[in-house]
Amino acid sequence: xxxxxxxxxxxxxxxxxxxxxxxxxxxxxxxxxxxxxxxxxxxxxxxxxxxxxxxxxxxxxxxxxxxxxxxxxxxxxxxxxxxxxxxxxxx
Numbered sequence: 001x002x003x004x005x006x007x008x009x010x011x012x013x014x015x016x017x018x019x020x021x022x023x024x025x026x027x028x029x030x031x032x033x034x035x036x037x038x039x040x041x042x043x044x045x046x047x048x049x050x051x052x053x054x055x056x057x058x059x060x061x062x063x064x065x066x067x068x069x070x071x072x073x074x075x076x077x078x079x080x081x082x083x084x085x086x087x088x089x090x091x
Contacts, residue, residue, distance in 0.1 A: 057086050 046052055061079050068075040 057082055
């Protein structure tokens with residue numbers, strides 16, 4: 001149980017790096033700046049829109065299937081959760 005809590009905390013800390021960096025630096029988005037990294041960030045956010053969301057889902061499912069190849073039932077349950085979330089986000 002402690003191992004799961006550590007991994008979850010590590011993942012949460014990793015996800016907090018970007019918002020904390022923006023908050024500490026005081027950076028604010030201003031329209032009109034055509035910086036290459038803003039386009040890169042926009043491209044990353046587009047990975048959840050059609051058709052890229054489906055492609056991302058298929059890639060993640062393939063990766064999870066490979067990681068959980070000895071636990072097929074768990075992999076199928078994970079596919080169902082991801083698929084349900086993908087379709088509920090499209091409604």
